[in-house]
Amino acid sequence: MNRFALPLGLFALLAVVLAIGIKHSPDKGTIASPLIGKPAPQFSLPSLTDANRIVKSSDLRGRWYVFNVWGTWCGGCRLEHNVLLQMRHADLVPIIGLDWKDNDAEALSLLSQLGNPYELIAVDHDGREAIDWGVYGAPETFLVNDQGLVVYKYIGPLTQEAWEREFLPRLPAKQAEKS
């Protein structure tokens, strides 16, 4: 009995460690963002919809906003487009778009066909802004609070369920009440 106690104990310990590892391993190979809890990157980029305008992060200071990275070349973005339109319709929090490595004309034509869920769209032709946000595949969606801190990051096409489960509870009460 005694000579089996130690190996068995070690085995049980290993099983527990591995079980915890499996339980905490992120879904679908998504990677936690180191930006959570940190200030959102500063940016100053041309606007997609208005050639004379610059979209600046400093203009968003003091407001909660959703920062959505997308592109017309991105199939997953097409999937979440209706969810974004519904979010816009609900009007709880503005959606700022980052049009990532895209063609401006194609992006504008897509938005005129499907509808524009964004309050502002910043253009990132060369992908530098996306690197600052640690983006590794569109669509990715960040929630930024009124202090300018990144609160949450969602990777992959947004769903209504993800919006209700992950975003709504994080919004301040007076904003969530409006729903």
Add this chain to the structure above:
Amino acid sequence: MMRGFVIALVVSLMLCATAAYAVDPTQMPTPALQARYLALTHELRCMQCQNEAIADSPVDLAADLRRQVREMLLAGRTDDDVRNFMVARYGEFILFRPRMSMRNLWLWLTPGLLLGVGALVAVRIVQQRSRLVPQDNEPLEEDIRS
């Protein structure tokens, strides 16, 4: 037959190697910078493909990150500046060789610890056995059972 198979395998592996090197034609101005550039792009993970280094990956994001590495090196930044820049945005996961920190210290120390425990156990077993040798008149327990 077997020989032919081995040759075919080696040749096809060599073909793969040349294809991989064609991904990144970047030339840095000096051999020293080129060496640092190659080392860094081989130790940074392509986050999209995850098991490839940005040096070997043909995807767009890897090209953007290589450009970032090149520009930082040309601007005179150190290798650690580049690593810190990447980790601040993408997390430790972007490094193929994780750095030692308080959080993963136990991961670095456990192998040595286990080796030490194993050595202790081995020494004790050898000591016990060698003490048996002088008065070894009776057969061992294992021998009786078999």
